[in-house]
Amino acid sequence: MHVIQQILFIALTAASVYIFVRKIKEMRRNILLGRDEDLSDNPNQRWKNMVLLALGQKKMFKKPIPAFLHLAVYAGFIIINAEILEILLDGILGAHRLFVPVLGSLYGWLIGFFEILAALVLTACLIFLVRRNLLKVRRLNMAELKGWPREDANLILITEVVLMSLFLIMNTADLSLQAMNAEHYTATSPFWITSHLTGIFSGSSASTLVVIERTCWWLHIIGVFFFLNYLPYSKHFHILLAFPNAYYSKLNSNGEIKNMPEIQNEVLYMMEPDKAPAVTGEQEHKRFGAKDVTDLSWKNLLDAYSCTECGRCTSECPANQTGKKLSPRKIMMDTRDRLEEVGKNINTNKEFKDDGKTLLNDYITVEELRACTTCQACVDACPVMIDPLSIIMQLRRNLVMEESNAPQEWNMMFGNIENNMAPWKFSPDDRDAWVNDVA
């Protein structure tokens, strides 16, 4: 019996790790479909950003209440996972609470600490469910979250509540069995929370308790494996990608918009033709700006996979606040959805087969892009350093430079700059006319 359980456990572990790794490799391939961008500079500053922003969650604390609840879930999640190590070893070796003899009285203390964290995670997740579904916090109930994104969020929270409950029930049953001196159930010092709950199992027979304890143990670890493999399909993947995303985040001022050296050179060769290199062979034309996800930088695509759809960007966006269609969160969700679509296309056809769709127009509309004031509030708001403005700018560049698609007023402004060196139609000769009025 034990041997069958062990084999089953090892097979389950191997399968879930295999499926997880395969999906991660696919996501990595998808991210690398983006254009090259060298972000290997300033490693010290980058490590510092990662520690402060991802590990330390510095930017979350702009909103203290969700920040503390989030910290509870996050700390609980990371620390309780230490217990997974024992569960894995127990499962593989067919042991029970393998670490009890090793850790001695420290064991009960550790599990007690995990129980407190589990209770915090459970409470925080319940509060998060209330915020989403009953209090209907505005940024968690916007149009772009209709359907799957909302279900995704609830599913994550419910899974965490279930996992934590299983952990606590398992411990309660274990303590009750210990009290009965049941076989295999090594005595530990009482766990801090569940030692107060053993009353619920008074009157249960040892065999019932063993079934309860074993069921919780199996459901808990199956749940953990399910969750692991659910992550890459979910917004919850931010728990992993927040780290690389913070590491590779922009180090320069928010105000800077990335240069386009190809156009800089084009202008240079036009003004100083002697500097132009001799043209050899066919020149590959790289699209100006971005029309589809493959025109974006790999960092933009990493951003898209890192987004957990919290909506802090959108709730700070002045265009969104005044009822425009633009939502920076939707820009990120659209980029991810399109990237996943392109990835599936490659899985099916070995290489990308034109599907007649692009990120621009099929996912993100011109009206959304036109509403942006480049105020950087979205960039500033993001706890994991996602830069929606970078994507907006690249799509705008494509619209104007590849499709000559600009509102009439912008075309007039362009014309004025070209002809009068100012965005308005004034004579350049009058530029210093104000000087005459200075007394």
Next chain:
Amino acid sequence: MPIKSMAEYAASSETPEILFWVGCAGSFDQRAQKVTKAFAQILEKAGIKFAILGKEEMCTGDPARRAGNEFLFQMMAYNNIHTLNGYGIKKVVTICPHCFNIFKNEYPALGGNYEVMHHTTFLQQLINEGRIKLKGGGAFAGKRITYHDSCYLGRGNNIYEAPREVLEAFDNELIEMKKCRSNGMCCGAGGAQMFKEEEAGTSRVNFERAEQALETGASIVASNCPFCMTMLTDGIKNKEKEDSVKVLDIAEMVAMSLE
């Protein structure tokens, strides 16, 4: 003292302390011209030898770049950097945060490296160094003032304190809007929105921001950007408060309070 252009300085083999980059709004927009004149007046009063580019100044290309027209931006950048490097310009002071941002963050990659300051930081320095003195109990004594962070000075370049320090030099009460500093709300003009009609929505960005300014009960909204100035003035007019609430640039306020 007549205001001299760089060409005039160069002709007499003199070097000015700073180049005052006026910007398109400061040069042509009637309201912003008042800020330009106020700042020029302060510079003269402080005895700073400054030059303008005059007819040689061109749009930095900011609205073109942010609308997506990189070609036009690069053209303007090429010409401006050519002019500035030709004169060997070292230090630039500008009254426009958009120009400031371009000089600070975007021209260096194109070969334009200058020490650049926004006029509010420059004014703070002049006050700290005692090069200009403000009248105690002057035009703003006891008045409630609120300050609007422009996006390209604030979030764009993390300059939040210098303008506030200038405002604190007046005898008055500085009241923050509910959204300020890095949370400050845009006026609605950036990203080349200044030059087009807003997209369809339930309200206008400048109306919202002006309401936030009015909520403070301030009689003066201090700004640091010619575009914010236009947007906030319109927003206040929309609420029919233009008689009781004025939008003033920090340079104008300093000019009015000079000893």
